[in-house]
Amino acid sequence: MAFNYQRIVIKIGSNVITQENGLPDLPRITHLVEQIAAIKKQGIEVILVSSGAVASGRSLITVAEKSDAVAARQVLASIGQVKLINTYSHLFEQFQILCSQVLVTREDFRDRMHYLNMKNCLEALLQYEVIPVVNENDVVSVTELMFTDNDELAGLIASMLNANALIILTNVDGIYDGDPKAAGSAVIDEVSGNELDFSSFVSSGRSQFGRGGMITKSTMAQKTAQLGISVHIANGKRDQILTDVLENQVTHTRFIPNKTASGKKKWIAHSEKSATGSVLINAGAKAALISNKATSLLPVGIVGVITDFKKGDIIKLIDDTDKLIGLGIAEYGSDKARERVGQKNQKALVHYDYLYLQG
Numbered sequence: 001m002a003f004n005y006q007r008i009v010i011k012i013g014s015n016v017i018t019q020e021n022g023l024p025d026l027p028r029i030t031h032l033v034e035q036i037a038a039i040k041k042q043g044i045e046v047i048l049v050s051s052g053a054v055a056s057g058r059s060l061i062t063v064a065e066k067s068d069a070v071a072a073r074q075v076l077a078s079i080g081q082v083k084l085i086n087t088y089s090h091l092f093e094q095f096q097i098l099c100s101q102v103l104v105t106r107e108d109f110r111d112r113m114h115y116l117n118m119k120n121c122l123e124a125l126l127q128y129e130v131i132p133v134v135n136e137n138d139v140v141s142v143t144e145l146m147f148t149d150n151d152e153l154a155g156l157i158a159s160m161l162n163a164n165a166l167i168i169l170t171n172v173d174g175i176y177d178g179d180p181k182a183a184g185s186a187v188i189d190e191v192s193g194n195e196l197d198f199s200s201f202v203s204s205g206r207s208q209f210g211r212g213g214m215i216t217k218s219t220m221a222q223k224t225a226q227l228g229i230s231v232h233i234a235n236g237k238r239d240q241i242l243t244d245v246l247e248n249q250v251t252h253t254r255f256i257p258n259k260t261a262s263g264k265k266k267w268i269a270h271s272e273k274s275a276t277g278s279v280l281i282n283a284g285a286k287a288a289l290i291s292n293k294a295t296s297l298l299p300v301g302i303v304g305v306i307t308d309f310k311k312g313d314i315i316k317l318i319d320d321t322d323k324l325i326g327l328g329i330a331e332y333g334s335d336k337a338r339e340r341v342g343q344k345n346q347k348a349l350v351h352y353d354y355l356y357l358q359g
């Protein structure tokens with residue numbers, strides 16, 4: 001194997017396992033399960049994040065999606081998830097592999113205790129040689145409780161389980177440097193660091209059954225790689241794609257991983273939407289934080305408290321252009337922070353060990 005991974009998360013997009021007419025593509029799912037079984041036989045731990053509940057639901061029932069889109073999605077997913085997991089379960093059984101169903105919402109990642117309970121469950125499933133099949137719980141996950149899409153969920157799961165790699169299967173060969181259909185566009189082989197501005201060449205359009213599109217995939221991939229996890233974006237419609245990606249024998253996009261971050265930093269990195277408070281930091285603090293040295297956020301670098309928070313909350317560090325610089329756990333509440341704004345020799349508001357910088 002070109003890439004020597006011990007634990008991988010594989011995310012399969014709706015489009016990969018759905019035919020153009022909206023019906024599930026059973027031969028494709030079967031072929032993917034065969035490859036996953038072969039990978040698992042080599043001793044690699046696999047966690048599957050699979051979309052396709054809504055698409056599977058559409059193959060079973062017709063609902064009026066125009067009148068109430070939220071209810072329609074709930075109904076389709078509730079019916080379709082049963083079919084999806086049954087299909088996986090039946091196919092994995094043929095290789096004497098057990099799979100399990102794990103349905104989650106964004107809320108499950110917010111509270112650290114809750115997060116650790118979920119992590120323990122997934123670790124236990126892996127110990128029992130089970131392949132967890134994860135999807136968003138679309139039935140209860142509505143509006144602000146929703147993930148942007150399953151790419152975000154896959155990034156969270158890969159970070160939570162300290163996976164070596166995340167393989168995202170979609171319906172194009174990778175991230176193109178222009179419109180994938182335009183002549184002259186080519187797949188970007190490698191992305192390192194986070195300087196690349198994807199919005200200049202990735203359109204916000206989505207494929208027929210996809211939710212987030214390539215922009216959210218790119219941003220999530222960059223963030224996940226910054227936390228120390230290799231991310232591969234490849235075409236799940238191609239035969240032998242998983243084995244070829246692992247052998248590095250197929251054109252696709254690979255995000256080169258940075259130094260591995262601690263488990264706690266990985267959790268903080270994905271907590272932007274659950275951050276309660278925020279503080280405004282000055283130019284000196286910003287420069288110190290983004291330098292290569294490990295630096296905590298001291299009150300002397302804080303200009304003011306923007307939104308209140310309690311000790312232990314996740315807070316946002318914002319600069320004077322309103323840009324998010326980082327996220328961290330507050331060592332004390334906003335009342336004390338206000339009293340200490342601009343003062344020297346005060347206890348750090350965010351300790352370096354509990355600070356994640358956007359980069």
Ligand SMILES: Nc1ncnc2c1ncn2[C@@H]1O[C@H](COP(=O)(O)OP(=O)(O)O)[C@@H](O)[C@H]1O
Binds near residue numbers: 012169180204211213
């Ligand atoms: N520069 C680009 N490179 C690759 N794909 C792009 C680009 N710009 C837009 N896309 C679109 O993103 C789509 C994949 O995202 P999405 O629809 O969310 O798929 P999935 O269901 O796999 O999550 C592709 O089908 C492609 O049309």
Ligand SMILES: N[C@@H](CCC(=O)OP(=O)(O)O)C(=O)O
Binds near residue numbers: 050054136149212
């Ligand atoms: N949870 C939804 C998938 C939503 C989603 O993000 O889809 P996709 O963009 O195809 O990965 C489902 O199972 O239908």
